[in-house]
Amino acid sequence: MRKSTTKSRMKQRQLARRRKRRQRLFGVLFVMLMIGLFIIGTKSGLELSRSIKYPVEYSSYIVKYSDENDLDPYLVMAVIKQESNYIPDARSPYAGGLMQLTEETADDYAARLGMTDYDYMDPETNIKLGCYVLRSLIDKYEVVDTALAAYNAGMGNVDKWLNDPSYSSDGVHLSHIPFPETRHYVKKINGYWEDYKTHVDISEEVIQ
Helix, strand or coil: CHHHHHHHHHHHHHHHHHHHHHHHHHHHHHHHHHHHHHHHHHHHHHHHHHHHHCCCCCHHHHHHHHHHCCCCHHHHHHHHHHHHCCCCCCECCCCECCCCECHHHHHHHHHHCCCCCCCCCCHHHHHHHHHHHHHHHHHHHCCHHHHHHHHHHCHHHHHHHHCCCCCCCCCCCCCCCCCHHHHHHHHHHHHHHHHHHHHCCHHHHHHC
């Protein structure tokens, strides 16, 4: 009687130890699973946050026409971010498309490129023309910030500012931009430009 009782207790203790080992194992596996899910969730969240803050669409067009016009693609990304936030059918009272071209500007620069049958609101066409406009302004003014000011405020205004000692001491750089909107525009694009260079790998975007 005593032997059977002792054996029964030993089996119970063995079963209890096995249950504890299984519980510890399940506990470890659960913790590992939670850590894995946390890492995946954090990475996904960071990717989502980056894509919202620094959107990149039409990257193949951006790279193609940046290369054709000897432009930094990250600068073009920054311009598109500021102009339309990558909304292809974005419109303001006077301009439209990803790079916010006026119809008159689009017609002018399309003619220079020998384009006849085109839709300047088409994303590829808008980027193609926008990059050509930006390259032309940089060639004309030789300073990116001055070119950006002209992209926003027009060449007529920038030419007047460069000829005014109150705004330019050398006729090339703008020491002060009198239009608050244009001043803010140039500052924002420079900030986005740096952000895109820091946070976006254009080679990965094109592969995708």
